[in-house]
Amino acid sequence: MKSEVFDVLIVGSGHAGGMAAKILTEKGIRCLMLNAGPVADVSKDTTRTPAYELPYRGFTPPGRVEHVFQANEFNANVWVDEQEVPYTFDTEHPYNWVRVRLFGGRSLFWSRQSFRLSDYEFKAKSHDGFGEDWPISLADLAPFYSRVEEIFQVAGALDGPPQMPDGNFVVDDDPWTPSMQRFIAAATPKGIPVCKQRRAMGRDGLASSVNLLLPDAEKTGKLTSIANAVVRTLTVDKNTGLPDGCIFIDRHTQQEMSVKARVVVLAAGTLESTRLLLNSGLANSSGLVGHYLMDQIYGAGLVCSVPEARGGKGKGIMGGAAIVPRFRNISTKSDKFLRGYAFNVTSSTGGVGARNFAAFGAELLQKMEEYHGSSFHMGIMGEVLGRKENHVRINPAKVDAWGIPVLHVETKYTDNEYNMAKDAVETATEVVESAGFEVLSKNEAPNPPGYSIHEVGTCRMGDDPKTSVLNKWSQSHDHKNLFVVDGAGFTSAGWQNPTMTILSLSMRASEHLAEEMRKLNL
Amino acid sequence: MRRRDFVRSLIAAVFASRGLSAQEAAKPQLPIAAPVPWTLGLNPKTPIPHTTVAEGIAEAKLSFFSATQMETLKRLCGILVPPIGGRPGAVEAGTPQFLDMLIGQSPEPRRTIYTGGVDWLEAEAQKRYKLPFSKLEDDQASAMLKPWLRTWMSDHPPVESHADFVNVAHDDIREATFNSEAWAEAPPTVGHEGPPTGIYWSPIDPDTHATGENGKPHVEAAKGAAGMPVYPR
Numbered sequence: 001m002k003s004e005v006f007d008v009l010i011v012g013s014g015h016a017g018g019m020a021a022k023i024l025t026e027k028g029i030r031c032l033m034l035n036a037g038p039v040a041d042v043s044k045d046t047t048r049t050p051a052y053e054l055p056y057r058g059f060t061p062p063g064r065v066e067h068v069f070q071a072n073e074f075n076a077n078v079w080v081d082e083q084e085v086p087y088t089f090d091t092e093h094p095y096n097w098v099r100v101r102l103f104g105g106r107s108l109f110w111s112r113q114s115f116r117l118s119d120y121e122f123k124a125k126s127h128d129g130f131g132e133d134w135p136i137s138l139a140d141l142a143p144f145y146s147r148v149e150e151i152f153q154v155a156g157a158l159d160g161p162p163q164m165p166d167g168n169f170v171v172d173d174d175p176w177t178p179s180m181q182r183f184i185a186a187a188t189p190k191g192i193p194v195c196k197q198r199r200a201m202g203r204d205g206l207a208s209s210v211n212l213l214l215p216d217a218e219k220t221g222k223l224t225s226i227a228n229a230v231v232r233t234l235t236v237d238k239n240t241g242l243p244d245g246c247i248f249i250d251r252h253t254q255q256e257m258s259v260k261a262r263v264v265v266l267a268a269g270t271l272e273s274t275r276l277l278l279n280s281g282l283a284n285s286s287g288l289v290g291h292y293l294m295d296q297i298y299g300a301g302l303v304c305s306v307p308e309a310r311g312g313k314g315k316g317i318m319g320g321a322a323i324v325p326r327f328r329n330i331s332t333k334s335d336k337f338l339r340g341y342a343f344n345v346t347s348s349t350g351g352v353g354a355r356n357f358a359a360f361g362a363e364l365l366q367k368m369e370e371y372h373g374s375s376f377h378m379g380i381m382g383e384v385l386g387r388k389e390n391h392v393r394i395n396p397a398k399v400d401a402w403g404i405p406v407l408h409v410e411t412k413y414t415d416n417e418y419n420m421a422k423d424a425v426e427t428a429t430e431v432v433e434s435a436g437f438e439v440l441s442k443n444e445a446p447n448p449p450g451y452s453i454h455e456v457g458t459c460r461m462g463d464d465p466k467t468s469v470l471n472k473w474s475q476s477h478d479h480k481n482l483f484v485v486d487g488a489g490f491t492s493a494g495w496q497n498p499t500m501t502i503l504s505l506s507m508r509a510s511e512h513l514a515e516e517m518r519k520l521n522l
Numbered sequence: 523m524r525r526r527d528f529v530r531s532l533i534a535a536v537f538a539s540r541g542l543s544a545q546e547a548a549k550p551q552l553p554i555a556a557p558v559p560w561t562l563g564l565n566p567k568t569p570i571p572h573t574t575v576a577e578g579i580a581e582a583k584l585s586f587f588s589a590t591q592m593e594t595l596k597r598l599c600g601i602l603v604p605p606i607g608g609r610p611g612a613v614e615a616g617t618p619q620f621l622d623m624l625i626g627q628s629p630e631p632r633r634t635i636y637t638g639g640v641d642w643l644e645a646e647a648q649k650r651y652k653l654p655f656s657k658l659e660d661d662q663a664s665a666m667l668k669p670w671l672r673t674w675m676s677d678h679p680p681v682e683s684h685a686d687f688v689n690v691a692h693d694d695i696r697e698a699t700f701n702s703e704a705w706a707e708a709p710p711t712v713g714h715e716g717p718p719t720g721i722y723w724s725p726i727d728p729d730t731h732a733t734g735e736n737g738k739p740h741v742e743a744a745k746g747a748a749g750m751p752v753y754p755r
Contacts, residue, residue: 038726049722051701052575057620058701058718059694062627069677074720102726252727299677354696355689358671360602441673451677 006032006224007517009245009261011231011276014105015499016486016506017267018209018217019148023510024265025222029517032259034229034248036268037101040078040108049074067096069451078102078109085400088408095409096450097271103227104210105269106453112199112207113323113344114154115496116145116165120330121383124492128329130338131386134491135463135472138165144504152207152503156198164195164325164496172196177319179306179347179376186435187324191332192427194345197321200499228252230402234264234280234482243282243482249402263481263513263522267506270487271392274458275407277484278394283459283476288469290393292386292457293411294493297341299447300421301379302428303356304437305371306347314373318347326383326495328423336419341382342495343428348375356440376437380424383495384449385416386457411449421446454498456490474509481522485509575703582619586626586633587640592618593656594640601663602692603699608709612695615702621694639687 008024010017013035024031051058054073065071065079080099089095100106120127122134122141146168156169174196176184184194200207217223228251235258237244245260266273274290277283309317321344328340352371359367390411398406425444432439462468465477470489476482485506487498494501516522584592599612599621612618625636640655643666647655651662658666670688672680679690699705701718 040723040726045724045726046721047724048719050703050706051718051720052577052703052706054722056624057698058720059624059697062624062632063629066629072720074722077723077725299675301675303675353676355674355676355693358668358673360667360671360692361604362606365606441675443675443678445678447677 003258003260005245006030006259006261008032008263008265008513009034009259010265010267011246012105012267012269012273012486013103013209013214013225014107014267014269014486015209015213015503016269017265018104018107018213019503019506020265020267020483020485020510021217021223022213023507024514025217025220027511027514027518028220028222029514030222031217031224032261033223033225034231034246034259035101035103035105035225035227036230036251036272037103038227038251039103067094067448067450068098069096069447070098070453085406086398087406088395088398090410093410093412094448095411096448097407097409097455098450098453099269099272103225104208104214107208108206108210110207110453110499111497112202113497114149114152114156114198114200114500115323116142116167117494117496117501118163118165120163120326121492121494121496124339128338132460132462132467132491135461135468140472141501141504141508144508145500148500148503148507151212152200152500153202154198154200154500157196159195161193161195161325161330163327163330164193164323167198169198170201174320176322177347178317179309180320180322180345182306182435182437183322183345183347183376183431186431190427190431190434192324192327192431194322194324197323197344229257230404231268231276232256232279232402232404234276234282235260236280236282242479243280249404251402254402263483263517265510265513266482266484266488267486270455270458271407271409273484273486273488274392275394277459278392278407279405283469283478283482283484285478286466286469288388288460288467290458291388291391292460292491293390293392293409293449293455294384294386294457294490295449295454296384296452296493296495297380297382297413297417297421297446298452299380300382300425300444301343301377302425302432302439302442303352304376304378304432304439305352305374306376306437307374309374310370310372312373314349318349318373318376321346324378328420334423336423337416338385339383339416339420340495341380341420341424343424344377344379344381346377348377349373350375352440371440375440376432378428378432380421380446381452381495381497382417382420382424382446383493384413386460386492387414390449392458409450413446413449417446418444454487454493456487456493456498459484459488460491461489462491473512474505475512483509483513577616577620578703582616582623584619584622586622587637590644590654591637591640592622593654594644595621595636597656597658597663598640598643598667598691599695599699601660601667602695610699610702610704610708612699615699615704617695617698617702620698620702624694624698635687635690639684639691642684642687 007030010020010031010033021031056073058073060071068079071079080101119138122137125131125133149168154169155172157172158166160166187194229248230251231246231248233247234243235245243264247258277289324343326340326342328334352375357367392407392409394405395408422444425442459469461470474483474485474489487502596618599617603612605611643655670685672685672689680686
């Protein structure tokens with residue numbers, strides 16, 4: 001059977017791959033998209049079920065997805081099975097690699113928080129001397145952010161300070177609730193900005209590649225997609241040394257197959273794209289593929305209660321959500337850590353979890369009844385610094401279910417991250433106590449690296465091929481027809497959810513790629 | 523054959539055929555005297571048999587905790603989540619037996635925290651009251667447990683010895699009880715926690731039913747069998 005040579009091979013179907021497919025096919029470029037997992041159809045794959053009908057009463061099936069803290073028995077089947085696709089790490093330094101291989105990837109399940117990076121991130125080294133600046137600035141990416149925000153229908157207020165640039169929003173002008181007003185009144189004198197949350201509303205309740213990006217690509221008739229195609233390695237043209245396709249394994253039959261393309265776009269998610277490059281021995285003249293793994297610290301924060309809302313009086317007082325953008329090391333300088341953190345703030349009208357009370361039995365029930373509808377939550381999103389020693393490499397001693405060597409993850413947080421988390425909880429405590437709220441529980445220890453599902457870096461972009469893997473167009477310094485458009489290209493992590501930036505970088509890279517193909521440079 | 527004879531024979535054949543059809547319609551169809559294609563039996567009109575979960579019917583064989591440990595765990599369950607306001611407690615919800623299975627299948631650190639925890643409770647009860655933990659009065663057991671209660675946030679249970687077990691076990695016992703059939707079937711009289719339900723994702727493997735409808739990515743996939751049989755009932 002004769003194989004077709006596609007214009008572009010896209011590996012991955014999430015936000016990054018979906019955007020590449022949309023942009024490229026709309027410019028008439030024939031694309032082949034490969035995805036390692038099956039298509040999810042919520043109408044056929046899900047049922048509303050009481051917990052008691054499940055074998056483990058809703059508890060995560062033991063040992064199944066041990067490092068996905070977000071998992072339970074209801075959703076255990078959507079995450080990548082850690083036995084099917086294992087990864088290794090030093091047990092002293094665990095890593096939570098949270099993966100989805102369904103068509104659409106993690107774009108099917110995300111928190112929708114939608115922020116732009118600012119030049120405090122793009123030009124971080126210029127600001128504080130650590131790491132490297134990105135080869136682009138906010139001005140370069142701003143037009144793409146605007147278009148992405150339009151597609152994803154990002155709701156927010158135009159209330160951002162310079163470190164949280166405003167965007168092309170569906171304007172949220174709902175008034176703050178009284179509990180939020182009290183929080184703002186307590187935070188403002190301490191120099192802590194409080195802004196409206198920014199979230200992608202999407203369409204029909206979903207803000208995913210499968211409903212916002214891929215349908216546009218499919219309409220062009222230029223996109224061919226294959227599910228259950230587990231890519232093992234990129235192939236290289238012997239004459240030119242350039243990537244010219246890939247070998248993949250059929251997920252069910254284990255049959256090996258190959259496809260050819262003029263250009264390869266990797267969008268498999270930060271660590272899977274990097275694993276593929278490492279297994280292929282490509283794009284690594286700098287020796288930096290796999291290095292500078294970053295994410296954000298999550299898990300530190302507090303739960304408190306608004307006293308006036310207890311006893312069923314919360315209606316009209318509680319409700320709403322806010323984002324406190326990074327405020328440390330902007331106009332002042334901390335001697336405890338570089339960069340900074342943001343807070344997600346939620347004023348809840350629901351129940352207060354039992355863990356917030358040192359009680360059991362009837363006393364616990366009475367407390368939960370009394371406090372119902374009065375809880376106020378603050379959780380950290382803190383920037384993890386890019387350090388070369390935090391890296392991934394291939395573990396040649398272990399393979400996945402398709403015989404593909406797995407990743408070994410070697411990363412840990414440092415005093416910078418721990419000090420940041422401590423400062424965050426101390427600061428949050430000060431603010432809520434100033435507001436007159438009662439702190440019920442708090443935690444200074446970050447969750448393990450990876451928990452935020454915001455892993456970025458490992459193929460960072462830069463102008464110098466000796467100190468970076470990709471150029472400013474997300475294009476390999478080594479191979480002009482190889483692009484990496486997911487989070488792997490990040491030069492620094494920032495405190496922000498990276499999705500809007502991944503989408504904008506993918507859009508920008510894809511338009512550049514299309515133009516280069518039009519000019520016959522590729 | 524002359525034309526007149528041909529027409530006459532044609533008319534006779536038509537009437538004979540109609541008569542045969544009428545006779546066939548009058549009697550029930552017999553099964554084909556041959557093996558039936560076995561994949562064509564189940565169809566969307568097939569009644570679904572009603573089943574129930576085993577926990578309320580059958581007795582679970584215990585395989586992880588020792589007999590003494592199980593007695594301690596049962597007493598702990600009864601103290602931490604007792605029956606209140608018409609709702610079953612942890613013991614009535616079969617939580618100790620469920621935890622025997624769950625913890626027995628769990629990774630080593632979770633097994634260790636439980637076995638170490640129930641052994642500690644037993645030893646402490648013997649030391650303080652010269653009684654097994656399972657025989658303690660409510661106030662005696664409460665006095666042992668309360669000093670170890672802590673408040674904590676998700677994914678960060680206390681790490682100090684004894685407090686780790688008491689708080690983790692409390693959390694598990696509550697969840698296992700509230701997620702039980704016994705709890706779900708009791709009337710909602712106390713608190714705000716109703717019977718928990720959720721969207722359960724079936725294993726999506728192999729993927730053979732993708733249709734490309736409703737904006738989902740169109741991916742080549744096997745089609746379902748066309749023309750399901752219909753059996754009027």
